[in-house]
Amino acid sequence: MQRYLNYIDGAFVAPDSNAWLPSANPYTGENWCEIPRSNERDARAAVDAASRAFRSSAWSSFNASQRGVLLRRLADLITEHAESLACTEVRDNGKLITEMRGQLRYIPEWFHYYAGLADKIEGSVLPIDKQDYLTFTRYEPLGVVLAITAWNSPLLLLTWKLAPGLAAGNTFVIKPSEYATASTLEFAALFGRAGFPPGVVNVISGYGSEIGDALTGDSRVAKIAFTGSDSTGRRVNEQAARDFKHVTMELGGKSPNIVFADANADQAIAGAISGIFAAGGQTCMAGSRLLLQEPIYDEFIRRLVAACGVAKLGDPMDDTTQVGPIANRPQYDRVLSCIEMAHADGATLVLGGRPYTEGNAKRGLFIEPTIFRDVSNEMRIARQEVFGPVLAVIPFTSEEDAVAIANDSPYGLAAGVWTKDMGTALRMSQRLEAGTVWVNSYRAVSYLAPFGGYKQSGIGRESGYEMIKAYLQTKTTWIYSGEACPDNPFVMR
Known part of the structure; x- marks a missing residue:
């Protein structure tokens, strides 16, 4: 039986508890692999690594164009390993190989799209109403993103978060469903090969009831990108609201x-x-x-x-x-x-x-x-x-x-x-x-088209041009060039 390890700070490591969870093949009914049963110490270690990586020169020195190069390398590696990743997802969640092959062959397009978009997000010089000021905006990454994914299409749902989030310059902690973890841990091996610095992408597995609060409650997590049920999403959103984390939530439907x-x-x-x-x-x-x-x-x-x-x-x-x-x-x-x-x-x-x-x-x-x-x-x-x-x-x-x-x-x-x-x-x-x-169609998706819900089906959108801005924050800079002390800013000239 295959045994998987967590992926933290660029290395595959055993869980702190040295405990494992069996994963059953839904077609045969037999356990085919074991995944780490992580605890709160593993959760902290993963956030530690992502937080260090975000602040390190190894990652922050990459400009937007260079991040695009990494994403293109990753896309090529996914294409190279599409068949093996598809087969792993079939063993783990029972989806049809024909569908999984299609997904894995299409997933690289998200990374190519956001690789090209990474250096196209431009700030603006504002025609400000104050004399002697140069005022402009820029977009900056949020920081550490916690991505929580569901078991039905783990890598596709993860890609919708990773591609824009990495293009924007964030780092990630990924918590896949305990019912379908293996493909995400195999996927993690590709990031080092693509040239991403250690800690930029981290993956830990286990029960949400045992590590969820440690992840969602960590003040260093700036954003939570969640896919799952509306009931779990409600709990995650409540946790995120305690320290005003950004959230994107793709929840249930009755379409x-x-x-x-x-x-x-x-x-x-x-x-x-x-x-x-x-x-x-x-x-x-x-x-x-x-x-x-x-x-x-x-x-x-x-x-x-x-x-x-x-x-x-x-x-x-x-x-x-x-x-x-x-x-x-x-x-x-x-x-x-x-x-x-x-x-x-x-x-x-x-x-x-x-x-x-x-x-x-x-x-x-x-x-x-x-x-x-x-x-x-x-x-x-x-x-x-x-x-x-x-x-x-x-x-x-x-x-x-x-x-x-x-x-x-x-x-x-x-x-x-x-x-x-x-x-x-x-x-x-x-x-x-x-x-x-x-x-006159159904279930068509594209990296170009936003996807998300009204009402209890979620918050925000995934895919499309605007999605990268959900992983960025706006900074406004004012530069005064006059010689005298600036006037009261609330007095119009």
């Missing part, structure tokens, strides 16, 4: 995927399937509420059930597998409990709804693709995030009705709209309370 009667049915069915089942529903942006206009409701469900009923479940390392296992036992139990909840609330099950134990899937954490129809938006299955392969189908009558149902949610991460009418598309994209709206 509506809205199909109008005039939509291309084949396209919309494919989009509904990919929106909820392609990643096993284990994605924050999952289109877990399918809103169908009444004239197409019954026929669309019939075709959807027929298409999903033949989906291949099995080995996520097999390129032909279409649905993989649930990533870990607690989540598996939660998904099954949500299915029972939907039954209890009166939703009609039309597909799946059970554990899948056939063939070579008998040892894994598989749940059949599940579809409930006759769902009202008041049911718990329509309001609570399941984070699994469970789709709730809701009828609607008109555009007004669709908007009312879609927006009646505590979440506002994403939404999909399927229609051939451009007017409908534009109106819906404006009226939906969601950070991302896809029209």
Whole structure:
């Protein structure tokens, strides 16, 4: 069994406790590696290293263009190791190898993008209203950033934080989920090879309940970038508020995927399937509420059930597998409990709804693709995030009705709209309370496009031009060039 080490101050080190946590492969059910069970001393050591690195000339002497060079080297190393990193993520969280290969081959683009952007962030000379002053702004890094990532796509979610944060000149402490840590620790080895000074990037693993407070409560941490559940995010945000840390939070979702009667049915069915089942529903942006206009409701469900009923479940390392296992036992139990909840609330099950134990899937954490129809938006299955392969189908009558149902949610991460009418598309994209709206598509992301949520789906955005400024702070400098003592600044000339 492979044993991983923490990565602190440029070296792989054993945890202070010399204790380890097993990590199970959700497909085989067997433990395949061990990760460090870190404690508060490990947390302090990681923040110590990041704090020293931020203040050291080894890192601060790099100008923005030179940081860009390091990020490009890192991007090339990721490309070189994409296959092995993808395979590690599959073993750790059960995501399909086809999806993980795509992610790992695309991740370098974030580092290339922010490498090019690093030296394009310019301050301004202000046309100030005071005589004899030169007044200008500059952007400076925040300091130590704590990145807390989820288990569903560890390296992609980490990249969304690291690429802009490092381009801006910050240092990092990374706490991955205890359910999917291995790929992040393997990833850490690439930073030294790319030329990053020791301590710029640090990774420690373990239970959030044991090291979370030590990390989020450390006054030297200037910003927390978090991806996870809204309940955990709320606790992290409360901790950050105690000493006014900056925060970026990408939290949960219960995203509506809205199909109008005039939509291309084949396209919309494919989009509904990919929106909820392609990643096993284990994605924050999952289109877990399918809103169908009444004239197409019954026929669309019939075709959807027929298409999903033949989906291949099995080995996520097999390129032909279409649905993989649930990533870990607690989540598996939660998904099954949500299915029972939907039954209890009166939703009609039309597909799946059970554990899948056939063939070579008998040892894994598989749940059949599940579809409930006759769902009202008041049911718990329509309001609570399941984070699994469970789709709730809701009828609607008109555009007004669709908007009312879609927006009646505590979440506002994403939404999909399927229609051939451009007017409908534009109106819906404006009226939906969601950070991302896809029209005749679903789950598209890019390093160029901001991503984040309204309401309880988060704070701030990730990716895109503006994101680098979330890792910078503005400094204003006033230089007086006159000979006499400056006038009272509150007296206008």
